[in-house]
Amino acid sequence: MTPALSHTGRLLVATPLLTDPNFVRAVVLLLDHDAQGALGVVLNRPTPIEVAAVLDGWADLAGRPSVVFQGGPVALDSALAVAVVPGEPGQAEPLGWRRVHGAIGLVDLEAPPEVLVGELGGLRVFAGYAGWSPGQLENELAEGAWYVVDCEPGDIFCPEPERLWRSVLRRQRGPLAMLATYPDDPTLN
Template sequence: MTEVSLTGRLLVATPALADPNFDRCVVFLLEHDEDGTLGVVINRPSPVDVDDVLVPWSKIVSEPSVVFQGGPVAMDSALAIASVPGGAEPLGWRRVHGGLGLVDLDVPPELVAADFGSMRVFAGYAGWGPGQLETELRSGAWYVVDSEPGDAFTPTPDRLWRAVLRRQVGELAMVATYPEDPTLN
């Protein structure tokens, strides 16, 4: 049973996480309840331009304007998140946390473009069944930290893992200096 929802928070892979799908990744949690957990990896840009797969949305997405690898599940499907400043709730947008929400990609972009501050498209997602994430948290695979509004849309996703850790307090900030391969130290 999930006691506290982690929706809207970040999962930051610990150096001990051995799964290559999540090595040094940062996951923004879209849903977390007794039925399981759903999130998207926000620091893995792919080489695919949004213009190659979702032409109507290509002028709205934040830089870099590529599709991000949201996770290992359903890589052939797309989902998008967008920020909506000022508390509005535009057509085809469902609030997840604060000013961030999921975008219905079937809505014509011209109807919502003016309402979006930032937007990003993801291929696939990361998912955990009931209790699965809690087991991984107990085993030390993830750090759970607060998200900041710009995390999901950073123009430098390759630096996000270190940046998120660096802004934490205490020993957790030190993890940001952990080398890619500790055997080479």
């Protein structure tokens, strides 16, 4: 896959036709997309588990709500953290943070949290992730399961994640904006 075809750093927004319970109305941030497949985290699946209950010291850096999010159906027993570091690429990156795309990066949760205090513009912790084998995401895109849209800074740390699917669609141009009003159960209309 050429870099021009990579969707790393963009959002996958589930179409109303996607009925897999793991991804119904999901908004996925793609952290990696290349010839080996794709990996991302679901941004709008908060759990009731507080970050402080599972990761000592990281709760103060986590955005609101300060809960662990279910990042996807794969490896639910592992955690990863996504954070934004303000500034331009090329500047010295803080210890414990690796740039993925633009200002978005992954945090090393094994590092002491105090090394990142004052460096992060926001942090979100995910249990598990969403993964696609080589060609799988491209097939799902061709089948119409996902819309690929640009990520905006507030998407990752949306304080009302249950509204993220509608708000991302609403800001799109053309027919996608209309889908924001798509009913939860169209058979009730």
